[in-house]
Amino acid sequence: MIPSSLLQQYGAALNRFAKGEYVFHESWPAHFYFQVEEGSVKLFNAGENNDYIQGLFSHGESFGEPPLIAGFSYPANAKAITNCRIWVLKKTDYLRLLRDNPEVHFEFTKMLAIRLFHKTKLLNAMNTQNPEKRILTIIDYFKDKAPRTTPCYEVPFTRQAIADMTGLRVETVIKKVLRLAEIGELALLDHKIVRH
Numbered sequence: 001m002i003p004s005s006l007l008q009q010y011g012a013a014l015n016r017f018a019k020g021e022y023v024f025h026e027s028w029p030a031h032f033y034f035q036v037e038e039g040s041v042k043l044f045n046a047g048e049n050n051d052y053i054q055g056l057f058s059h060g061e062s063f064g065e066p067p068l069i070a071g072f073s074y075p076a077n078a079k080a081i082t083n084c085r086i087w088v089l090k091k092t093d094y095l096r097l098l099r100d101n102p103e104v105h106f107e108f109t110k111m112l113a114i115r116l117f118h119k120t121k122l123l124n125a126m127n128t129q130n131p132e133k134r135i136l137t138i139i140d141y142f143k144d145k146a147p148r149t150t151p152c153y154e155v156p157f158t159r160q161a162i163a164d165m166t167g168l169r170v171e172t173v174i175k176k177v178l179r180l181a182e183i184g185e186l187a188l189l190d191h192k193i194v195r196h
Contacts (some may be wrong), residue, residue: 003061030067039084
C-alpha cells in the first residue's frame, strides 16, 4: 500500500465510485494507478452465463497495475461492489513515484510476486478436476492476505462468488462446502464458512 500522503504528493485524486459502477472496462488502455481507500472492487471477466472473478480488492490494495507498467490494455473489468473511494493517479506520475521511492517500488514488486505465486497455485488447482481443492485454494488465498485477528477466518464471500472465482457451478460449491465441513476442513457457523 502506498501511503495516501505520498499519493497526494504526486497528484492523486480520491474519487468516489458508486456500487455497481465500473472503474475500467476490459480492453481499455491503462492510464491510471488505482488504490482502494474505502469499499471493495472486483476484477473480472464477463462470461456468457456468469462472471469469472480474477480478484477482489479492499482498503489499501491496488489493482490493474500490470497493464499500467507493461503498456497493454486491461485484460479484465474492474467494478465497485460497494460504494468506494479510490485513489487515482496518472500513469506518468505513478511511474515517477516508483522511480523516486525505491522502497515503495520494492514493496510493489514483492506484492506482484505474491499475487503471481497465488495465481499459479490457483491455476494449478483449477487444472484439477477436484472441486474441493479449488474451493480450499481460493479460500486459503484470501485467508493468507487477510489481517490476523483470530485463528479462524470467516469467509466473506457468498457461495456464488466462490463459484465465480473457481469456475464451478454454485450447486457444486454448496455440496462441496458441506462435504468439506463434514470432514473438518471447514466449519459452518450461522451459514457462514469458516476456515481454521
